[in-house]
Amino acid sequence: MAKRLRGKAIAAFLLEIICVVIFGYFLVEMQTSLSVDNQQENTQEKLDEMQPLIDSADEAAAQNEQSYDEVYQSKAASVAYMANYDETFEAEDARLKELAGRMNVDNILIIDREGKQLARAKKSAANFMYPRYNQLRTVFETGEPSEAFEVIIDGTVRRYYGAKIDGEREAVIEQDPEELHTLQANTSSWKSILSKVSVGLKGFAFAVSNQDYTFLYHPQEELVGLDSLDAGLRAEDLADNRFAWMSINGERFFCGVKSIPADDAFVICAVPEEEMTSSRNVTVAVVLFIFFAVITAVVVYSVLILGEQSNSGGRVRVLGGLWYNRTVGRKLLTFSGVGLLLIVVVSFYMQTLFSLSLRSMSNNRQVQEIGEVLKQNDEEVGLVTAQYNRRYLNKCQVAADILSGNHQLWTKEELARLSKVLGAEFLLIFDKDGREVVSDSSYVNFTVSDNPEDQSYAFGSLLQGLEYYIQEAQPDEISGTYRQYIGALLRDENGDADGFVQMSVVPDKLERALGTTTLPAVLGGVKASAGGFAFAVDKETQNFAYFPDERINGRSAVEYGMTEKQFHDGYCDYLTVNHKQYFASSLETDSSLIYVAVPKERLMATRLPVALASGAASFCCLLLVFLLLAFGGKGSAVLTEAQEETAARGPMVEVMMPDGTTKKSEAAASRWSNSGIRWKEKTPEQKLLSVLEGLLSVLALAICIAVVFKDRFFTGNSIFLHIIEGNWEHSLNVFALTGCILIICVGSVAVLILREILQLLSRAMNAKGATICQLLRNFIKYLFVIAMLYYCFALFGVDTQTLLASAGILSLVIGLGAKELVSDILAGLFIIFEGEFQVGDIVTVGDWRGTVQEIGVRTTKIMDAGENVKIISNSAVSGVINMTKRNSYCYCELGLGITAEITLERIEEILEKELPGLRKKLPAILAGPSYNGVYSLSGSNVNVRLVAECNEADKAKLGRDMTREMKLILDRHGITINSASHS
């Protein structure tokens, strides 16, 4: 190679390396900033949700507290009511003790204004004389039950409620608020709020105290209470709306911080670095690899054609000593253009793939979470209902207790007062026959119905001796108001049944408590990142059970653009609702399908700019390479030794293309031979092809390794695993395409290895084995193609079952149209299994004699001595003469003229003497030659035959050689040869 060229090549390769490094850096930077931006946006959305989330938790806590307090305030009020109106009530310890048991409270006390205890159910550690209990004394001013407050004495918590009895006394209820505290811990603790927050795929939210920087909550329980600064956070990063990389015990996270001043805390949404880089790394690696391949191809190719060019005919002077090489330039431009397009397409594709897989994974995660929430809610509904039923029943029983035997209270006014104390809507008293006695409601002369259809029928059971009955809340039969009725048995002085009291409550608290558990409430609260939302479709009616857009709510999903195929569990693809495309994931619940959907345009916002940016960057790099390679000094002719070598006999031949150009091509003889072409003999295009093949196999191998050892390389919910494991919709989408590419890579690597093994085997084995190996190789290739086609069809959502079933139709098609093909394949099999001939055999088929090169599935290739290859359909192989023998016989017939001196005896004598010498001269002779006798006489001619043993392959040549040698010998002896032939 010329020195100048070598310098240029080295410069080009150096430039290539620099370009790859720069482009790689550019890609990494771009992807990182993109994923950081993207994550920051998502995290910001999460952070914005935090305050409302905490507020709603606080609100729920306040509601819990309020409804809890109301229950106990009403109990205190009931005690006060009893003390005031119940004639039988005596403020004695024993009576209070009994009452405490009935009312299900820890302690009841009666105290005076100063705080002196007049009576009590049990001993209390509290000293009500202290100003600490001033809150209880407010009842004397307001007349209303007092606000609740808690006192901790010796580690025991007590909650106090007071209700005024008269000007001097009040009833106090002392209660261990454990139930309330447990409830609060479940609704408003950091854990209960933050453990439900998901950030990204593996991210989470945690809280750090702004007081002492300890962890208030972290998914890793053992960190709670430990110092976050010790764990690696920096105090300066903990500021409102700050985004930063933070490390917690060595692991790096991308974090967003929200300050919650009311709770003295910072809430931090963290996403592991690994999650952000894993997608980046694969994207960058693939795009960079393609870039590398393109630029390598361009550089290699141009260096090769520069080397090939023997004249400077294509050169054009541009400026002074600067010459533009037109031929190289044109080819380079084509290559660079195609390569550039490839880079843009691949980068576009990778962006699509990763944004979609990220999205589908986060959608999947979100929809699973919704499923969990709905499941929990179902349980909660039962629990909350039971809790409220218990509370209502307790009130009703207190009412029954007060009213039992106290007939003077059975007036409308007293019942109204009692209703108020109990927080009930109204009370009804029924006698033993189920007839209404008195009520503070507008219902008069009401009777318990005998008709099982009626709402009041169930309360008849109380007349049969049942202690109580709780009816489910329902719209009232008469007024239609949503109410709940509870009944409790009344007893007379002797303890006998004396009718029952029925209490009506408006279960608004229960309703409110349950309101947050309904499907619309849950789905309405869902905020997926990137403008996503959740909706539900009823399974039976296929109507929207919930959709954020009110107008669509309740309409048929099919009418609004969804299709039947999208109504199943685990759907993960695009869908259209109301002419808008969304990327969605689904989950099936008992009654409906839940979808989390993200608008399409929000997903794809970045992919085009990114693709174009990487296109532009690679354009710059390619331009540099182009300038370096296409321009140069006025190079002298660079005919090199390499050129001369290729001029020697190689497998390459020049062919004339239909368009008149001359191209190099591989000679027919070498195409199917198993030996490859040596590097030096290749054309630049072939060399380039080899380079690209090499790169491609590296890529395929890398992908193959990644797929096979996926568990080793990828952990948790990696995007790569998402693609491999195929939790996506089988239809024409980017995942299916990627799945195909992956499986083809794995398949080709496997097939390649298998074929190489067979190749090795065929070299080691005898001819028959080799033949079978060749056939197997051929067979594997076809099998692979068919299997891949079938598999890919399946990935693209073609129904493979139908495809299999249509194999029947396929066979019909074959029977009609591809009959030839089938008979060829069968003939091929028979050739091999009957052993008609093998690879390497010398055969004659019809008029063609040659060596068998290959027996394929469809054709057999036979090459003659002139290295012409005849390709014969297997079915056309008939009348084969297999001339492969251990030794062939080469016959040489000579017509010798007989004269007086040259008699037959003399000739035989000469032959006997000379023939052994012939063998030495012609090494192809394995045995003989020997005189075979006279086989005909004609006139004065004696036709004698000589025979020699040789290889079949040498036979023709040996015949010619022997004839020549005989001519020389016989001429020496003056014998004339009149005719000669050999076979």
Added chain:
Amino acid sequence: MRAGIAAAALALALAGVSGHALAAPKTLKVGVRDDIMHFGYLNPETGKYYGMEIDLAARLADAIGYDTVEYVTVQPDNRKQMLLDGEVDCLIAAYSVSETRLENFDFSESYYTDYSSIMVEKSSLIHEMRELVGKRIGVLDGANTAPKLAIRMTEEGLIGSEEELEPSLVKMDSYSELSVALEEGTVDAVCMDGCIARAYMEDDREILEEKIAQEEYAVATQKDSELSGAVGTAISQLLSDGTIDGLIEKWS
């Protein structure tokens, strides 16, 4: 010019060398609190001290050429003695400047201004200082809040003389005892430094708006000791370059 810079640099380097050459690793023993969130707090989980005063101690030690800081927990009743006995080199323990203390110790510039306040339980329905007359007020034994409260209440005309407050004062040994007493109702109010009150603040409690007295927290060192000058200069420096403001910002 260049020679001048070089000389200066050399001098600095020499100073550095000589400064370090004086002794092997030097440890500054600092008396700190372990019960005041934001100031000096010992996290029982980690066994480490946190807070503004802890950070300040570290900066101070750095500024006056000590290599490490050893934190020693001091209590209001023993801190004076500990510093006198030399068990600690200095006090950075929410220790406020007062005339009596100036007799025994040297104080740096004040690094933090606080106000002592009164804290009550909400359920006691006390909202103003005047309602405290005749009530039991918890104060820390050994702290100077009690006399200040007496002065303040006298100024306000709530009591006739400072001695009049004495019967209603309940003295206790620690802030946590005071907090428990307030919770259980055995005292009706507690009076303590603002930073401490905030540390014991809960939703059920209230800090009265009236401030009792201004407290200037400063670093205390032994009277006329070598350390006094260095500490004084260093604190002034840390104040003027905004370091202390930064620390207060960090821990607020």
